[in-house]
Amino acid sequence: MKDFLSPEISQQEQWQLVKQHLNYAYQNSPFYKQIFKENAIDISAIKNETDFRQIPITAKEDLQLHNLDFLAVDYTEVIDHVTTSGTLGNPVNFMLNEADLQRLTYNEYESFKIAGVTKNDVVQITTTLDRRFMAGMAYYLGLRKLGAGVIRTGSGLPGLQWDSIQRFKPKFLVAVPSFLLKLIDYARQNNIDYKNSSVKGVICIGESLLNENLEDSALRKRIRELWEIELFSTYASTEMATAFTECELHKGNHILPNLIYTEILDESGNPVENGEVGELVVTPLQVESMPLIRYATGDMLMKIEGNCNCGRSSARIGAVIGRKKQMLKIKGTSLYPQHIQEAMNALEISDYIIEAKNDEFGNDLVILKISEEVKLSPLEIQLKLRDQLQIKLEIQQISASALFQKKFPKESRKPIIFHDLRSI
Amino acid sequence: MKDFLSPEISQQEQWQLVKQHLNYAYQNSPFYKQIFKENAIDISAIKNETDFRQIPITAKEDLQLHNLDFLAVDYTEVIDHVTTSGTLGNPVNFMLNEADLQRLTYNEYESFKIAGVTKNDVVQITTTLDRRFMAGMAYYLGLRKLGAGVIRTGSGLPGLQWDSIQRFKPKFLVAVPSFLLKLIDYARQNNIDYKNSSVKGVICIGESLLNENLEDSALRKRIRELWEIELFSTYASTEMATAFTECELHKGNHILPNLIYTEILDESGNPVENGEVGELVVTPLQVESMPLIRYATGDMLMKIEGNCNCGRSSARIGAVIGRKKQMLKIKGTSLYPQHIQEAMNALEISDYIIEAKNDEFGNDLVILKISEEVKLSPLEIQLKLRDQLQIKLEIQQISASALFQKKFPKESRKPIIFHDLRSI
Incomplete structure (x- = not known):
């Protein structure tokens, strides 16, 4: 040795x-x-x-x-x-x-x-x-x-x-x-x-x-x-x-x-x-x-x-x-997916993923996809996140199984919470 | 070293x-x-x-x-x-x-x-x-x-x-x-x-x-x-x-x-x-x-x-x-699950499990459970196995998903083909 x-x-x-x-x-x-x-x-x-x-x-x-x-x-x-x-x-x-x-x-x-x-x-x-x-x-x-x-x-x-x-x-x-x-x-x-x-x-x-x-x-x-x-x-x-x-x-x-x-x-x-x-x-x-x-x-x-x-x-x-490349700009506010994750952890919600896309003007569009089984309503989550992050996120409910498939791709070694679909 | x-x-x-x-x-x-x-x-x-x-x-x-x-x-x-x-x-x-x-x-x-x-x-x-x-x-x-x-x-x-x-x-x-x-x-x-x-x-x-x-x-x-x-x-x-x-x-x-x-x-x-x-x-x-x-x-x-x-x-x-403990006695014929596996491999069938139980007299009862998706009919399989093994096996069809669950228990390191439910 x-x-x-x-x-x-x-x-x-x-x-x-x-x-x-x-x-x-x-x-x-x-x-x-x-x-x-x-x-x-x-x-x-x-x-x-x-x-x-x-x-x-x-x-x-x-x-x-x-x-x-x-x-x-x-x-x-x-x-x-x-x-x-x-x-x-x-x-x-x-x-x-x-x-x-x-x-x-x-x-x-x-x-x-x-x-x-x-x-x-x-x-x-x-x-x-x-x-x-x-x-x-x-x-x-x-x-x-x-x-x-x-x-x-x-x-x-x-x-x-x-x-x-x-x-x-x-x-x-x-x-x-x-x-x-x-x-x-x-x-x-x-x-x-x-x-x-x-x-x-x-x-x-x-x-x-x-x-x-x-x-x-x-x-x-x-x-x-x-x-x-x-x-x-x-x-x-x-x-x-x-x-x-x-x-x-x-x-x-x-x-x-x-x-x-x-x-x-x-x-x-x-x-x-x-x-x-x-x-x-x-x-x-x-x-x-x-x-x-x-x-x-x-x-x-x-x-x-x-x-x-x-x-x-x-x-x-x-x-x-956060990861440098994953920085999000939402209506002038900069943040990383980690900030959203931290806020969701504080709400004790695990069944979600974050998707980032470009809107028609090339701006960042962030959608929080949550499982239908999450007890808090999308509106409640939206309000609580706004209090904490000073931004209003779009929230979509999806089925628990659809969420599972997105979050745990079969061949990945770890859960994928942030899905970056933005063009570079 | x-x-x-x-x-x-x-x-x-x-x-x-x-x-x-x-x-x-x-x-x-x-x-x-x-x-x-x-x-x-x-x-x-x-x-x-x-x-x-x-x-x-x-x-x-x-x-x-x-x-x-x-x-x-x-x-x-x-x-x-x-x-x-x-x-x-x-x-x-x-x-x-x-x-x-x-x-x-x-x-x-x-x-x-x-x-x-x-x-x-x-x-x-x-x-x-x-x-x-x-x-x-x-x-x-x-x-x-x-x-x-x-x-x-x-x-x-x-x-x-x-x-x-x-x-x-x-x-x-x-x-x-x-x-x-x-x-x-x-x-x-x-x-x-x-x-x-x-x-x-x-x-x-x-x-x-x-x-x-x-x-x-x-x-x-x-x-x-x-x-x-x-x-x-x-x-x-x-x-x-x-x-x-x-x-x-x-x-x-x-x-x-x-x-x-x-x-x-x-x-x-x-x-x-x-x-x-x-x-x-x-x-x-x-x-x-x-x-x-x-x-x-x-x-x-x-x-x-x-x-x-x-x-x-x-x-x-x-x-x-075969494994000593897994020996099967079927109407006077002794064989091991491996013999059945070898015969099934020759038929190019993989989607099956073998179950051994005791019948009401304490004798070995062997059931071959095959997936409904297997193309050969149970009768055809039975006849082909009888030619090769000199025994007539009971055959049951089960759904592909039921078979999968039995054959690949979540925590096992290998497929479980032989299920021995006989009392010792």
Whole structure:
């Protein structure tokens, strides 16, 4: 197993890793060799953050259009072929070699430690290890390195989840937060004493547990009212191959500065002030197969500098406020689908999707489609949302089965709540 | 990574491993300590196969009733918690520590080599890594050690499978044979040129590709008529933690004698002659967490001694003729559900299940339930089966959806074709 520097590295050490990474990419990645040549970039002259910003941004489209040009190792070295989830279009292929799998292992090992998981704990993974999903395997590998016990149940199947909880008594779950609501429902319907189960904490994925002000999101509040377990927020993506994880203080997701160099940029590409929202741009460090430099995640969030009271010196990031491309403009008001989701969570409504279209003038038209089984009337929902979001949304009722089909496409690894049908 | 002797070991070397295993179990397994004491077994006195047969058989019921007594390592050492599939009753828990995971890795590494997979190949795993399934993870770990490329697609979802085949060009699949029929159907319906895809071979699991005479089963013939790819039979189970794999000659599944000691026994517990069918009794070697000694698999099959023309000296086993407990007696004729399955495959009918009940006199009553969508009439099927099996089966038509629900219970890892409702 490869050795990695601990996450508690100095800025100077991180800068060394960044420089190594730039050199590696220049020597091995056809895509970056080309970028560096075209832009006449001399790596040895990059000495600080300002110099670093001379390197062009890499966009998702670059990965889509030039996928194999990003490969920096011999193709026969590739072990794991995965894809991104395809939230913003066609999934992109990603490849990992043995060293990348070791890095991924180390990354989750450190992440689970931040959430307080130890060798003596048993953890049930309720997300899939299938469907070309990087994170599922990352959890498994990290927990194995930690020496913790693992139960691979996979996604869905509340009955199997509870059977596994009762058989193996896990202390932690890895889960999508809204799936916890399904687990609670199932437990209630089947007289399972979920409040006294072995489960004490959940490493969460895919949905935000923090709101913009680093307070509990409506979803976290709702779950915690029903089931008093500790919920840990995480943030990650296939492209980053790195996870950001909440510590026990729940004040943002800790960055692993030995594995990723982060920038938060405004519309013009300049760094925003500490605590301001901007787009996260990442340079994942020590990646061999598909190194990325200044990859624009599209995720809007803020960085929190300074020591955390948990004792870690690494900066943290806040909740994803929205995806840059998903920004909605409704009669002059800008907002992200996440804002609508947060408001719907506060109303305790889960059975809905959000559709964005262009109206005849090319403006954004947003329709909230809710299940006919939702108890509040469309008008009531409209009024409550207007109070909270200052906008009036069009609301349509659709059948529960039509909603299910739109929200859970058969081959997707996660529910699709926001459907963006706008032309680009 | 632990070192293992190569599978090409002498009988004497295997005997050393057996003795080590007995000593290990005696010292660490509460269950076997008790067994050895109760039966006054002196391990040092066990010098040959006849002595070895003094050790009592371990049955599935022992594992069900005394699950934790089998654990021979500290509970905190356990990494992977899995369960058996539960074909014969409630699933049994199995546990693996780090050494067991390394053994499992090595086991599949050797198995894939027997089937001819190399570092330069890409393999798509179309079985799940979830649902507490040992084999799914074993495939992944073995392929990683081999250095092959892996695509984790998981089970079902023909669309995702073909998307993955077209994206990543795998040379091999890991698949349940009858799922290949579904893949072919999907390809035809969606104009995918499956005959010219990258796929050249399939490592098969869960269904027999050989009949009793070591010839191609009806299922293998049917697939090969539609798609000329090479199919490799394998045989494995959670309890054995070892796989038996066909080489390119397709004449039985090779035993890995460094990982498993095998006996084929008759009703009285005596070894059958070479080439005769009996129950497979296994002693998986070098297992740490839950060592088993003389575990009766319930599977009826034959061993083929002697060198294989592929150059390997290890013995092979033939197809599973049936599960001991699933034997059916119909008006004096004994047969296994597998015989009915083989006959149905020859008729190219997949949409059916077999139900066994007791009639009012306690005799076996077998009902073949077929989908209303099957084109042959119940009478035609009955006549054709009578010709082949020499028995007249009761046949019932049920709706396609009722059949689907019985055959694919939501939480099962595989289709359930045989439903045994007989009292024991």
